[in-house]
Amino acid sequence: MTASGKLGSLTRGVQTFCCDVAEGFFEITHNGFAVVGLAVVFSVLTLLARPDLRQAGESQLMTWLHARQVETLGLVPELDAIDRATALNPKELPKQQAAVAYWLSKKYRVAPEPLSALVAEAYEIGQRMKIDPTLLLAVMAVESGFNPFAQSPVGAQGLMQVMTGIHSDKYENFGGKLAAFDPVTNLRVGAKVLQECIQRAGSVQAGLKFYVGAALLAEDGGYAEKVMAEHARLQQVAHGRPVPIAPPPTLRTVAPNPAPTPQDQDAPAVIS
Template sequence: MRGRALTASSKFSRLWFSLTTCVGDVREGFVEITRHTLALLGLVVVAVTLTFFARPGLQASASEALMGWLEMRQADTLDIPEVSNAASRSTATAVKNLPKDQLAVTYWLSRKYRVSPEPMGALVSEAWAVGERSQIAPTLILAVMAIESKFNPFASGSQGGMGLMQIEPQAQSETLKPFGGRLAAFDPLTNLRVGSRLLQELLQKSDTVEEALQGYAMASGQLNDNQYIDRVLTEQKQLERLTRGLTTASIATRSGPHPL
């Protein structure tokens, strides 16, 4: 009985020795393979580096290929905006929701300057909101806009004026910073707000509206101050008559958009 126990113990010891030996051999083999693989990888890197140094054209081609791959990867990760998000960012409004005085002005300006009612309505609504905050007649803001750019948000003047109210980005750089910098001058609502702020400052410094408009004409690069002032005031008077209901009543009561 004792002999059988010794035999079993001896077999177990030999089996354990064989297993530990096998594991040790596998581990040493893995370390050896890893060492040789790293050495081979190092040689490949050295060879590729030397090749690039010897052939600059090949290096440039490889760089272009890598940049192209990265650009494609970046493009793949870009989110495509939803239609609803794009619509919410557009400068337009449902004209049927406008008050009657704003609606009258919207349609009149829309037909005169050949701008769709929806974006024109957004500008008219914003002019009313800005005018209320700054104590400037909204009709004066719109009149300046009409004479400066004819409601073209991408207008560019010969003296450096840009956008709806022909603001000069260099002179208004600090004011434009919170809105995103110089190119924000082409954003319709930003341009309207910055231009209105300039007009407000000139009105506060001037004794008359004519004097303030003369200063605005100089800031926007208008060559003929007197003609500019007359045109702005004439435009404003027409808009004032519309808001007071002194023109055709049907304009103020229509609720649907007009084809251009």
């Protein structure tokens, strides 16, 4: 055989070998993919037939992901934490309420988002209880300066500075007295107390004197005047009028009332 014949034979041999290897690799991978596919199908069918296995697998996966997040961030993630936040986007409020929220935010140096939630709640409660919502907001402004954790020396607590001990019955429907530090709950209870005071006294200004705990006193320390002045400003803001942002009114400091007389034992009382 000539040299060229040997070379051709060798080339054909190499080509045959390469083809055989390629076909073998294809068969192996094809069969391998088929096996993997069958395994996946079998696993899915098993999980569908055994929900308990699926739930266990999901639980293990979530536990692993949770551990990885804690390791990476150094924090325990709580995706539902936002549900506990007392906050709203002021841009989602009606124009009137948004104006009030922004004005109060600037004056009292409180973030507009939590104030927006309180403004929206005040308008809803006010409509239901027939109380001007800007009056409720004015009471909060004078009472606590929108500090939901405020407490007076005599035990008035929260945004509306309700005497939690005296009005503990009103907190029962909210889970107990600690709800006084939930801003929305405190607003609702305070609004109810204010409504009772106004009904008892016969007018808003006289009701505010009852609310501050000065029903048996000749003067209320200028409390009602401060609230009504802030109320008037908020009404103007709500109607779109420009109102200068003056320094916030001094938070009230009324001394504890003398012991109430028997006929006054059932009167609503808020003292700070």
